Amino acid sequence: KAGVTQTPRYLxxxxxxxxxxxxxxxxxxxxxxxxxxxPGQGLQFLFEYFSETQRNxxxxxxxxxxxxxxxxxxxxxxxxxxxGDSALYLCASRDHRGDKAFFGQGTRLTVV
Amino acid sequence: xxxxxxxxxxxSVQEGDSAVIKCTYSDSASNYFPWYKQELGxxxxxxxxxxxxxxxxxxxxxxxxxxKTAKHFSLHITETQPEDSAVYxxxxxxxxxxxxxxxxxxxxxxxxx
Numbered sequence: 001k002a003g004v005t006q007t008p009r010y011l012x013x014x015x016x017x018x019x020x021x022x023x024x025x026x027x028x029x030x031x032x033x034x035x036x037x038x039p040g041q042g043l044q045f046l047f048e049y050f051s052e053t054q055r056n057x058x059x060x061x062x063x064x065x066x067x068x069x070x071x072x073x074x075x076x077x078x079x080x081x082x083x084g085d086s087a088l089y090l091c092a093s094r095d096h097r098g099d100k101a102f103f104g105q106g107t108r109l110t111v112v
Numbered sequence: 113x114x115x116x117x118x119x120x121x122x123x124s125v126q127e128g129d130s131a132v133i134k135c136t137y138s139d140s141a142s143n144y145f146p147w148y149k150q151e152l153g154x155x156x157x158x159x160x161x162x163x164x165x166x167x168x169x170x171x172x173x174x175x176x177x178x179x180k181t182a183k184h185f186s187l188h189i190t191e192t193q194p195e196d197s198a199v200y201x202x203x204x205x206x207x208x209x210x211x212x213x214x215x216x217x218x219x220x221x222x223x224x225x
Contacts, residue, residue: 004155033211042218043156043201048211056212090155094211099144099163101213103155 001027004093004104012110018079021107025072025093031055032074033101034066037088046089049074050096081111114139116204118216126224131189133219135202138183142204145185146213147176151198159200160187192223 005024013019025032033056034046045058049068066076078085088108092101115138125131137145143164148156162169162176162185169176173192178185189196199220203213 031211033213035213035215043203043213043215045212045214050211058212092211092213096211099146099161099205100158101146101211102158103148105155 004091004102006089006091006104006107008107009105010108010110012112013081015081015083015111017081018077019081019109020075020077021089021091021109023074023076023091023093023104025074025091026095026102029093029095029102030072031094031096032068032072033092033094034074034076035090035092036060037090037106038086043090046076078109083111085109086111114142114204114206114214116202116214116216118202118219120219121217122220122222124222124224125192127192127194129192131187131192131196131221131223133187133200133202133221134184135186135204135216136182136184137204137214139204139206139214140183141206142183142214144205145176145178146203146205147174147187148201148203149198150201150218156201189221192221194223194225197221197223 031050033048048056068074088106090106094101117136146161150156175188202216
């Protein structure tokens, strides 16, 4: 099976812009979670999608949003980018019948 | 709120020695505890996990122990090798929120040859 795929790998954006990141889960996995990884805050949960519905949400402002499509692919969007949004954004794919979560290689977002 | 504390933040050992990383969780409803290894520039990789109905689990040189009463769980690596050098993260999740992992701050393990 192919692993979790995230695109793009790298992004540079300007403050105030918006960005969309994509995640394709492992075939058959219907749960996709998103995490922000920074040196200062570590790995922080953003949200989880399952069957096109947001099932859990972390403590991030409303500028961070996401969605999931019928093929389980997920996108996350960040609007009105701030310098502090610079981070590695990781998605994790999970078979909802089990516990194990598998990460993609991440999208490195730099806001300038 | 949910919180996972991880110690130490850095750990340096000689090749062949053992390494132990400890985590404490706050939410007593947590019932799944995975450990991830992240090498520089790579994705976090699941190396071992344990559910709350088990006290210990072992996979070759890696073992995890869980003390539900104290809300502690630990990663044990024996016979360390230079390729074990990486950042290790513990995490916890609650059964009906399986897609939400609360991570510790990470431990940077360095194994010196």
